[in-house]
Amino acid sequence: MELKVYVDRLSQPSRAIVIFCKVNKIDFEEVGIELLKGQHLTPEFKEINPMGKVPAIVVDGKFKLFESHAILIFLASACPGVADHWYPADPYRRAEIHSILDWHHSNLRRGSAEFIQNTLVAPFFGRPLNPQAAVENEKVLSSSLTKIEALWLKESGQFLHGSSQPSIADLCLVCEIMQLEFLGETDRNRILGPFKKIQRWIEDTKNATNPYFDEVHQSIFAAKAKLQMPS
Numbered sequence: 001m002e003l004k005v006y007v008d009r010l011s012q013p014s015r016a017i018v019i020f021c022k023v024n025k026i027d028f029e030e031v032g033i034e035l036l037k038g039q040h041l042t043p044e045f046k047e048i049n050p051m052g053k054v055p056a057i058v059v060d061g062k063f064k065l066f067e068s069h070a071i072l073i074f075l076a077s078a079c080p081g082v083a084d085h086w087y088p089a090d091p092y093r094r095a096e097i098h099s100i101l102d103w104h105h106s107n108l109r110r111g112s113a114e115f116i117q118n119t120l121v122a123p124f125f126g127r128p129l130n131p132q133a134a135v136e137n138e139k140v141l142s143s144s145l146t147k148i149e150a151l152w153l154k155e156s157g158q159f160l161h162g163s164s165q166p167s168i169a170d171l172c173l174v175c176e177i178m179q180l181e182f183l184g185e186t187d188r189n190r191i192l193g194p195f196k197k198i199q200r201w202i203e204d205t206k207n208a209t210n211p212y213f214d215e216v217h218q219s220i221f222a223a224k225a226k227l228q229m230p231s
Contacts, residue, residue, distance in 0.1 A: 003028040009219035013068030022212040085165035100169040111141030158204040
C-alpha cells in the first residue's frame with residue numbers, strides 16, 4: 001500500500017495520524033500542508049480534501065480519505081501488524097471507542113481548539129481575538145475534562161475505559177489536550193491543574209507512544225517560540 005499523509009503538525013488530528021503511523025511502523029510519505037500559509041485552501045489540496053482541512057490521506061494514488069477519526073479507523077483496519085488494542089476486534093470495545101470519538105469533536109475539540117483560536121492564534125489566520133467567546137470555550141473545555149475523568153478514567157487502568165493499553169481514542173483526545181501547550185504556564189496550569197487523572201493519562205499516553213509522541217509534538221514548541229507566544 002502506497003500511503004501519502006497530508007498534515008500540518010500544528011494540527012492536533014494531524015499529529016495523531018503521524019504518531020499512529022510511526023508507532024505502528026506503517027510506511028508512509030508525509031506531505032506538509034502549512035495552514036499558516038493557506039496551503040489547505042489551494043485548488044490542488046482541495047482535489048484531495050474538498051473541505052480544505054488536514055489531515056487527509058491518499059492510498060495507491062486513488063483512494064482519498066479525510067477526517068482524522070475515519071483515517072485512524074481505516075489505517076488500524078487496513079494495515080497489517082497494527083496491535084488489536086488500538087482498534088479492538090471485539091465489537092463491544094470497538095463501540096466504546098466509537099462513542100468517545102463521536103463525543104470528541106462536539107465537546108473536547110470544540111472547547112480546546114476554539115479556546116486556543118480565540119485567545120492566541122486567530123490573528124495568524126486573519127481573524128480578531130475574541131475574549132468573550134474564549135470564556136465560553138473554556139467552560140466547554142473544563143466540562144469536557146471533567147467528563148473524561150468521571151466517565152472514562154475512573155477505573156484502575158492507565159487508559160480510557162480502564163484499558164492497560166491505548167486505543168485510537170486515547171491518542172486523539174490526548175493530542176487535542178496537548179494543544180494547550182501553546183498557552184503560557186499560568187493559563188495551562190489553571191486549566192489542567194485540577195485534573196490529576198488527566199495529567200497522569202497524558203503522561204501514560206506519551207510513554208506508550210514515545211519517542212514519536214515527543215518528536216511530533218516538537219512542532220508546537222517550535223511554533224510557540226517562532227510566533228513569540230509567552231512561555
